[in-house]
Structures are given as C-alpha cells and as structure tokens.
Amino acid sequence: AATNTNSLHPSGNPKGNPQLDTSGVCVQAEACLPEVECRAGKSERTPCWTANNTRGVCCAVPDSDDKLLISAAIEDGRREFKEKLGHIEQHRDEMAAKEKPLSLFHKLLKPSAGQEANGIKTDPKERAEAYESVFASRKYAEATNMTKEDRQGGRFPRHLAATVSWPYYGEFSSALCNPNARYRTYDGMCNNPVPERAAWGSAEYPFERLFTPAYEDGVWAPRSRSVTGNWLPSARTISTVLFPDVDRQDPQLNILFMQMGQFITHDIAQSQAVTLDDEKDIQCCASDGSQPLYGDKLHFACMPIDVSPNDPYYSQFGFRCMNFVRIKLACGPECYLGYANQANSVTHFIDASLVYGNSEAAAASLRTFQYGKLRSSHSTGIELLPFTRQPSDCVPWARVCFETGDFRANQLLAITQFQTMFLREHNRVAGGLNHINPHWDDERLFQEARRIVIAELQNIVFNEYLPVLLGSKKVMQFGLLDPVNGYGNSYSADIPPMTLTESAVAAFRFGHSTVDGFFRLLHRDAPAEDLHIKDLFFDPSKIHEPHSFDRMMYSFGQQSQQLADNSMSAGLTNHLFQKDNPFGFDLASLNIQRGRDFAVRPYNDYRVWAGLPRITDFYQLGEMGSLLAQIYESPEDIDLWVGGLYEAPSYGAVVGPTFSHLLAEMFYRLKRGDRYYFANGPEVNPGAFTPWQLGELRAITLAGLICSNVDDRYDFYQAPSAFYKSSWDNEPVPCASYRPLDLEAWRE
Ligand code: HEM
Numbered sequence: 001a002a003t004n005t006n007s008l009h010p011s012g013n014p015k016g017n018p019q020l021d022t023s024g025v026c027v028q029a030e031a032c033l034p035e036v037e038c039r040a041g042k043s044e045r046t047p048c049w050t051a052n053n054t055r056g057v058c059c060a061v062p063d064s065d066d067k068l069l070i071s072a073a074i075e076d077g078r079r080e081f082k083e084k085l086g087h088i089e090q091h092r093d094e095m096a097a098k099e100k101p102l103s104l105f106h107k108l109l110k111p112s113a114g115q116e117a118n119g120i121k122t123d124p125k126e127r128a129e130a131y132e133s134v135f136a137s138r139k140y141a142e143a144t145n146m147t148k149e150d151r152q153g154g155r156f157p158r159h160l161a162a163t164v165s166w167p168y169y170g171e172f173s174s175a176l177c178n179p180n181a182r183y184r185t186y187d188g189m190c191n192n193p194v195p196e197r198a199a200w201g202s203a204e205y206p207f208e209r210l211f212t213p214a215y216e217d218g219v220w221a222p223r224s225r226s227v228t229g230n231w232l233p234s235a236r237t238i239s240t241v242l243f244p245d246v247d248r249q250d251p252q253l254n255i256l257f258m259q260m261g262q263f264i265t266h267d268i269a270q271s272q273a274v275t276l277d278d279e280k281d282i283q284c285c286a287s288d289g290s291q292p293l294y295g296d297k298l299h300f301a302c303m304p305i306d307v308s309p310n311d312p313y314y315s316q317f318g319f320r321c322m323n324f325v326r327i328k329l330a331c332g333p334e335c336y337l338g339y340a341n342q343a344n345s346v347t348h349f350i351d352a353s354l355v356y357g358n359s360e361a362a363a364a365s366l367r368t369f370q371y372g373k374l375r376s377s378h379s380t381g382i383e384l385l386p387f388t389r390q391p392s393d394c395v396p397w398a399r400v401c402f403e404t405g406d407f408r409a410n411q412l413l414a415i416t417q418f419q420t421m422f423l424r425e426h427n428r429v430a431g432g433l434n435h436i437n438p439h440w441d442d443e444r445l446f447q448e449a450r451r452i453v454i455a456e457l458q459n460i461v462f463n464e465y466l467p468v469l470l471g472s473k474k475v476m477q478f479g480l481l482d483p484v485n486g487y488g489n490s491y492s493a494d495i496p497p498m499t500l501t502e503s504a505v506a507a508f509r510f511g512h513s514t515v516d517g518f519f520r521l522l523h524r525d526a527p528a529e530d531l532h533i534k535d536l537f538f539d540p541s542k543i544h545e546p547h548s549f550d551r552m553m554y555s556f557g558q559q560s561q562q563l564a565d566n567s568m569s570a571g572l573t574n575h576l577f578q579k580d581n582p583f584g585f586d587l588a589s590l591n592i593q594r595g596r597d598f599a600v601r602p603y604n605d606y607r608v609w610a611g612l613p614r615i616t617d618f619y620q621l622g623e624m625g626s627l628l629a630q631i632y633e634s635p636e637d638i639d640l641w642v643g644g645l646y647e648a649p650s651y652g653a654v655v656g657p658t659f660s661h662l663l664a665e666m667f668y669r670l671k672r673g674d675r676y677y678f679a680n681g682p683e684v685n686p687g688a689f690t691p692w693q694l695g696e697l698r699a700i701t702l703a704g705l706i707c708s709n710v711d712d713r714y715d716f717y718q719a720p721s722a723f724y725k726s727s728w729d730n731e732p733v734p735c736a737s738y739r740p741l742d743l744e745a746w747r748e
C-alpha cells in the first residue's frame with residue numbers, strides 16, 4: 001500500500017501551529033529530524049522537536065550491527081557503479097546519440113553545451129553520489145532481505161551513503177545566507193531561514209514526493225509490472241489506444257490559458273535526462289530504430305519504449321524502439337540510503353526563474369547592467385528577446401533564435417511570445433522606476449523591477465489562473481487566493497516549497513491534452529493563416545515578422561484551447577520535434593514512461609487520497625472505463641497521467657478531482673513555503689511591499705499585462721478575462737481601459 005510521506009493538506013498540519021507533545025517522544029533507536037530529511041522510518045511517524053528547535057519526526061537510526069552491513073553495502077555499491085561506468089567507456093560509440101535521425105528531441109531535456117552560464121550543470125560525475133547511493137541501497141536491501149513493502153516505504157536505516165557539497169556548483173554554507181535580504185537569490189537558496197533548510201526549493205534540489213515511490217526494487221528500478229505480475233502495457237500502445245487525436249475545443253478557454261500553464265511549468269520544473277559524462281545524449285535503441293540496444297551496450301539509465309509492429313503510425317517506418325533516457329537523480333544536501341529522487345534543475349519557487357535564469361551567472365549573462373534592464377534585441381524596430389549565442393537551440397533553418405533564462409523558450413511560438421512579454425514588462429518597469437527614482441543605480445533598478453515582475457506573475461498564477469484551473473471550491477479549500485486588501489501572511493517555515501513529483505510527471509501534464517495541432521493567426525485584411533505545430537518546433541522565425549507580437553497575442557486569445565481529456569493532438573503524439581525527419585516522437589508515451597521512470601504510484605492510490613472511492617472495476621468509470629479495460633489488466637495498474645485525464649472535470653474546473661487535488665496541494669506548498677511570496681507582510685517577508693504597492697500589484701491581470709506590452713497600445717483590443725475567448729460579456733476593449741501599474745507607489 002502507498003505510504004503518504006507528507007501530505008500537508010488537508011490531512012497534515014496545514015494551518016496554525018498545532019501543539020506538539022515534546023515529552024521524550026522518540027525511542028532509543030530514533031532521532032528527531034525534519035520530516036523531509038526522514039525518508040527512512042515508519043509511515044506513521046511521531047512528531048517531535050529537533051535539536052534546532054524546529055518541528056520534526058522520530059526517525060530510525062542504525063545500530064552498530066547495521067552499520068557494518070551498511071559499510072559493506074556501500075563498498076559493494078560503489079564498486080558496481082564503477083563497473084557500469086567501465087561498460088559505458090567501452091561502448092561509448094554505440095551509446096552516444098547520433099545526429100540523425102532522431103536525436104533532436106533531447107533538446108527539451110538538456111541545455112546545449114556551453115549553457116553553463118545558465119547555471120545548469122550537466123556533468124554526471126558531480127552527481128555520482130546519487131547513483132552510488134542507489135547501488136548501495138540495493139545491496140543493503142538484498143543483504144538484509146528487506147521486503148518489497150519495506151523498501152518501497154523507504155524503511156531503510158537513516159545512514160549516509162555519501163555526502164555531497166551543496167549546491168553542486170560551488171561551496172555553500174547556510175552561514176552565507178542573510179535572513180534579512182530584501183531580494184530573493186537567483187538560485188532560490190536562503191528562502192527558508194532555518195539553516196539546514198537553506199537549500200529547500202533551490203535549483204538542483206530534488207522534486208518532493210507526496211507518496212513513497214513504486215520502484216519495483218524499492219530503490220530505482222522503474223515501475224513495470226501489473227499487480228498480476230505480468231508486464232504493464234507499453235506506453236506507446238496506451239497512447240495509440242487511449243489518446244487518439246480528436247478535435248474537442250474548449251467552449252470557453254483559449255490558447256492563452258494553455259500557454260500560461262506551460263509558462264508556469266517552466267518556472268517550477270525542469271527534469272533532465274542522464275547524459276554521458278561528456279554531455280553527449282544517450283542512445284538506447286539501435287540506430288535504425290528497429291530494436292533496443294542490449295547487454296552491456298544498454299546504458300543503465302535506458303528505458304526505451306517498445307513500439308508494436310502493428311503501430312498505426314510508426315509501423316510504416318519500421319520504427320520499433322523509441323529512445324527514452326531516465327531523469328538524473330539528486331540527493332539533496334546529503335545522500336542517505338533509500339529510494340532514488342530526481343533533480344529539478346530550476347528553482348521550485350514561482351519566481352520567474354525562466355526570465356532571470358537560475359543562478360547568478362545566468363542572470364548576469366542576461367543583464368545589460370545599465371538602467372536595470374535585461375538584454376533584448378531591436379532588429380525589427382520593436383523589442384524582442386535577445387538572440388541566442390547558441391544557435392543549436394533552434395533548427396538550422398530558423399532565421400532567429402532567442403536566449404532567455406530557460407532553454408525551452410524556442411520550443412513553440414506561444415511560449416516564446418510569453419517569454420517576450422515578461423522581458424518587455426521587466427524593461428518597461430525598470431524604465432519607469434528609473435524615471436521616478438533617477439538616483440537608483442542599475443542594481444537597485446534591476447532588483448526592484450524583478451521583484452515587481454515576480455509579484456505580477458504570482459498574482460496572476462494564484463488569483464487568476466488557478467481559480468479557472470481548479471475551480472473556486474478547491475482554491476478556497478486550500479486557501480490559495482490572496483485577500484483583496486492587506487497582507488496574506490501565509491508563510492510557514494515548516495512547509496517544504498518543493499515542486500511535487502506527482503504533479504510534474506502527471507497532474508500538471510494535463511496541459512498536453514489542451515494543446516491544439518495548429519495556431520490560427522488572424523490578419524485584418526487577409527484570410528487567417530494556420531501554422532501547424534509540427535513545422536514550428538524550435539523555429540521561432542515567425543516572431544521576426546512585423547507586428548508578430550500583437551497579432552499572435554490577439555489570435556491566441558481568439559482560438560479555443562483543446563479540452564483536457566482523453567485526446568492528444570497528433571502534432572504531439574506522432575510529430576513531436578519532428579524537424580526534417582520523416583516522423584517525430586510521441587509526448588503521450590513520454591508522459592506515461594516518465595511516470596514509470598519516477599515510479600509514481602498508480603492512479604488508484606492518488607484517487608483515494610483525493611477523497612474518491614477506490615476503483616475495483618473499470619466500469620465504475622462509466623463508458624470511459626471500457627476503453628481502459630481494453631488496455632490494463634487491473635484497475636490497480638492505471639498510470640496516474642492516464643487515469644487523471646480519464647476523469648471528467650470537476651464542476652467549474654478544467655481538470656478532474658484527482659488532478660485538481662494534486663495541483664492544489666502543490667501550489668499550496670509553493671505559496672505557503674515561499675517566505676518572499678508577494679502578499680506576505682513585513683513580519684515574515686524582508687522584501688514586503690507597502691500596502692499601496694500591494695494594491696497596485698493586485699490590480700494587474702493578464703489582460704493588463706498584455707496591454708502594457710503590445711507593440712501598439714493604441715491599436716490593440718483585449719478582453720478583460722484574458723483566459724476566456726471573447727463573448728458578449730467578455731468583449732475585447734481598447735488597451736486604454738487597462739490602467740498600467742502606477743509606479744508612483746515606488747517613488748522614494
Ligand atoms: C505547447 C506545447 C508543449 C510541448 C511541445 C510540450 C513538450 C514537453 C516535453 C517534450 C516534455 C518532456 C517530456 C518527457 O520526456 O518527460 C514536457 C514536460 C512537461 N510539460 Fe509540456 N509541452 C507543451 C505544453 C505543456 C503545457 C500546456 C503544460 C501544462 C499546462 C505542460 C506541462 C509539462 C510538465 C509539468 C512537464 C514536466 C516538466 C519537467 O519536470 O521537466 N506542457 N513537455
């Protein structure tokens with residue numbers, strides 16, 4: 001059964017400070033540690049106070065016999081890992097991805113070489129500890145005959161398998177944190193004032209699990225078996241049968257809603273595939289795509305997707321093996337024995353890290369260091385993102401290619417335009433502040449503009465986007481809305497502000513179903529132009545055309561998004577990142593396989609957590625159940641991403657009850673665990689706004705933000721509820737109707 005490691009809401013201790021009984025609670029073989037540091041131990045753990053006077057739980061620690069076993073296991077584990085590295089050395093040629101035919105799809109998972117400046121480290125040697133820990137944990141579990149249940153429940157003795165210095169890109173000591181710093185750090189360090197929690201939510205910190213994982217070996221072997229003991233169905237088979245391309249337009253919501261979701265994703269999540277140590281991509285299939293590599297030639301991080309010879313699309317190409325490389329692991333500040341966790345290479349906080357970069361070095365490479373501005377380009381006479389110094393970020397025939405704080409920015413036109421909008425907003429605000437406070441220097445202007453842009457983004461996410469996504473009932477239940485007047489003060493240093501694994505690999509990927517196969521660009525005196533996404537991946541050339549920003553933002557507002565349901569556009573399922581290849585990859589397969597790579601538990605466990613009855617018969621899901629029954633042997637097998645999208649949406653929400661509960665739980669943490677959350681007052685937030693400033697920020701909606709940044713404000717019409725298509729009660733109105741942020745509130 002699933003072990004809920006730390007659901008904070010509603011069953012945890014979400015509100016206030018429940019009184020803890022501190023009277024000698026932990027027994028002899030236990031120590032009191034912060035809950036997130038206690039992967040080991042019992043599922044029902046006793047609360048206690050740690051040595052640092054913070055809240056913790058009683059955690060099992062090893063006795064001396066155990067310690068001997070552990071040391072032996074660690075030695076063995078290291079040896080085995082070294083052996084694997086030896087195989088890699090020997091077969092490097094086969095394992096390294098070839099330029100052709102299909103390696104470009106990695107682009108989304110891995111920054112190009114030379115993006116070191118973006119603060120993203122990709123050298124697996126630096127993370128050897130995480131893998132050594134995996135191999136050691138397996139050895140220990142074998143040596144002590146741990147049951148599968150104990151392994152999956154993380155009931156390993158709490159013992160260091162290795163120590164890593166944190167963060168990976170340099171020496172760090174929490175003593176370097178200034179708890180009163182007015183601005184957040186770029187990499188998210190020092191948000192939590194408790195020294196041993198300084199790294200919480202920072203770039204490279206692992207995703208946080210809601211439930212313990214379902215690794216087959218309890219350590220890192222992917223989830224791969226049905227409860228019947230047979231293999232689970234292939235991810236590609238599930239994709240072709242359960243996610244056909246059916247045009248079902250959302251009657252109300254538009255492409256801006258879809259795009260906001262991906263924009264938020266890129267702020268809070270970026271998992272990267274394991275690479276060879278020279279950063280070359282790993283190949284898991286024979287170069288003709290006919291079969292997987294085998295034996296020592298198969299890299300230990302390979303998990304290729306089996307494509308049936310009868311595949312309705314790929315069979316014509318004889319394509320039988322879809323490359324799939326597992327996500328890099330990370331330990332947090334130290335590596336303990338236990339199950340594997342995956343690294344999130346961006347800051348977990350909603351802090352516009354995709355605009356500013358995830359490290360000081362990344363931010364520096366994006367700044368002009370004059371008047372607080374970000375670098376931009378003006379080759380068409382209007383402001384666009386700066387051109388990249390890394391042309392391999394785009395297809396070779398792209399006429400332009402842009403650089404931002406996130407390397408996924410060129411993926412499709414709409415994400416690139418959102419990045420453009422936030423860049424423009426930063427520079428606009430910095431310019432306005434300079435006008436009002438001419439005595440401020442570059443650094444002050446930059447940081448104040450950044451603080452404002454982050455606040456605007458957080459306001460749109462929590463007060464405008466989430467109510468539509470989750471429905472008003474859910475956002476109320478989780479306290480996700482901010483008060484209309486005054487400070488919110490929702491901060492708790494006990495809430496880990498980490499992106500949830502389950503949301504990153506499943507719930508938040510609901511958005512893939514909402515993507516349409518084309519963008520319809522509207523022209524005033526010419527017919528509409530349909531651009532198919534399969535021709536647009538990593539080619540933002542269109543953005544270089546005159547009026548592209550205004551035309552696209554207006555058009556996105558008029559085009560329906562697709563419903564979040566059991567359908568995916570073929571642009572994503574057969575043609576993902578196709579470029580000039582005859583066929584592309586399949587995002588639905590990747591989502592399903594990714595869930596198994598991270599070993600999130602099957603759908604039923606989360607369903608029950610969300611308060612729904614366990615499914616014991618497929619037909620409890622109605623007509624849709626009969627489709628699932630064609631594929632899965634048991635309702636206990638359903639992959640989380642699949643099950644969530646097979647639920648009908650909750651009343652007034654875009655997604656069904658299980659996904660909305662998971663997403664609410666994650667956003668709850670990202671808000672309440674963020675000391676710098678924009679609505680927090682000066683008691684907790686050293687970067688608090690004044691009540692006047694806060695009122696100004698609360699008034700900015702996405703509609704206002706778009707209007708502040710279009711090329712021609714005097715010739716643009718924007719509907720007030722930007723996520724909804726125009727209708728009689730949501731008519732586009734001239735931009736003059738939206739008051740931009742009044743920077744007078746910042747006069748000093
Ligand atoms: C616009 C077209 C989009 C494309 C082409 C796209 C493509 C991708 C790809 C290739 C991945 C990595 C898949 C893997 O190997 O696991 C991914 C991950 C993801 N996508 Fe999308 N996506 C799109 C839109 C969206 C939207 C609208 C949302 C949410 C509303 C979304 C949410 C996510 C999330 C949460 C992840 C996991 C991120 C991580 O942990 O690295 N995507 N997407």
Ligand SMILES: [Ca+2]
Nearest residue numbers: 267347349353
């Ligand atoms: Ca972030």
